[in-house]
Amino acid sequence: MSHETYLFSRMAREDVHTLKGYEAQGGYQAFKKILSEGTSPTDVTGIVKDSGLRGRGGAGFPTGLKWSFMPDPTKDSRTRYMAVNADESEPGTCKDRILMERDPHGLLEGCMIAAWAMGLAGIYIYVRGEYRLSYARLDEAIQEARAAGLIGENIMGSDFSCEVQMHKGAGAYICGEETGLMESLEGKRGHPRPKPPFPAGFGLWGQPTTVNNVESIFNVPFILERGSDWFKTMGTEKSPGNFLCGVSGHVEKPGVYEIALGTPASTILNEYAGGVWRGRELRAWIPGGSSTGFLRPEVIDTPMDHDSVKAVGSMFGTGAMIILDQTASVVHSALVLMNFYEHESCGQCSQCREGTEWLAQVFQRIHDGQGRMEDIDLLTDIANGMAPGKTICALADAAAIPTHSVIRNFRDELVEYVQEGGHAAVSKKRSLPLEVV
């Protein structure tokens, strides 16, 4: 369980959220070096590309490659932006918050390196409205960095200028989807936009824009400082580096752990999170946030990286593991999630608006003991009508994937609910004698 850590490395120091504390630990050296040595923007993007860093916001898209999609500034003189996605609202996911609250300058340094690489004029950090401390810490950090000449006009006396602004959301999951985020940032309802056009060509106010997750950007200064070869010594060939793994649900020690990509889920569960709580058995687990679906205990040794999790029929997602013990119910948790997706669907696409509503209704019926055997196939049909690729954004997929996973991996439980008369009966059967509790 000992491996090199870097994401959390500075946090032992109490005052790392201040400029003084950050600089005392070598902060802003990577950015200053790029500026003073005049490393070309293409070279900076090249290093990020070569590191193999993949986005930590859910889709795992290579960060350097995304940056390279921004149009060539010699041919396209429009103003360029980045939006940092700090909307963090995928159920189970609680990692970006720690980075922003504890080490905000680390994110800002990543932002400034991205600004140099992509020739950005402005960066907006879109923080979900509930994250008050994240907002306050970042806002203070921006002011400190601006006063120190690291953000704003003529940075470090050069002719490079870039502004960073905080932007507060107001609590809608869909604003985490990158085009919903841009609409929301423009002061509208957070309705995702059809793609194409992609943000790199037509983003904020129609200008070239890149959207990246907090943790993705937070990795960047380390890569620039220590090199892409160093980065590739951690993790796997296709998913290098460490990631922040939030572990929640029925474990002894829930928490957010810094883990090398490719570490088996069982190691994370047992050696970091203290195992399934109360000495119980594992019923089911979710590998990467609510949208990635329920997996069986038999595959708990799956390495946590993009390819390995995909190979067992799921997705790495946000790397947020959710653990269900033997007394829990997959049908019940699936119902909780379907109510969530129904609530959060923005309603633009009928497949998603109606599909999420139907899924919630059918799961409710099965849960309440009014389900029929045909309902299991009905769930499949509804989910097939929603995804993949049938709607403007992937929220419909995010509801369809867990549905398919329940049918594929926990059909026995659905049948049990139908036959035994629903949640009350099933959970009574599963409850343990008092002494075990």
Next chain:
Amino acid sequence: MALTDALKEEFTELASHYPKRQAALIPALHRCQEDLGGWLSPEIIESVAEWFEMEPVEVFSVASFYPMFFLKPVGKHIVSVCRNISCDLRGSEELFERVCQVTGAKAGANSTDGNFYVEQVECQGGCANAPMMVLDGIYHEDLTPDKAEAILGSLKR
């Protein structure tokens, strides 16, 4: 309630962060809700619309999209209990029941004494410290019904 000059000044400052004024709308609505009585009344919506040179119905349409904005009066203290998966697995249902009991409010409603507004909300990013609630904007994590009762009890007169 009308916009104060101080708020209008803040709007001007907020709007200077963006190439288009409307981008400051959501941050501005937050500031109104914070300073002008905890919810967005039709009068507030109207004066915000005037400042942004928008139709009131457009501002209403934006405000109503976002769960953090209240379009009806809310109690003095706002209690939001997470009901999503990680909290549900660790007892958010019992937590919510107790919160309702202690405050005397029902889901999505105010207590009769107007002291509390209680709601269930989706994941708040506190999953590793579940179950949790947000009380007047402050996170309370690793809760039990008893802990929540103690926290809320101190607010009751």
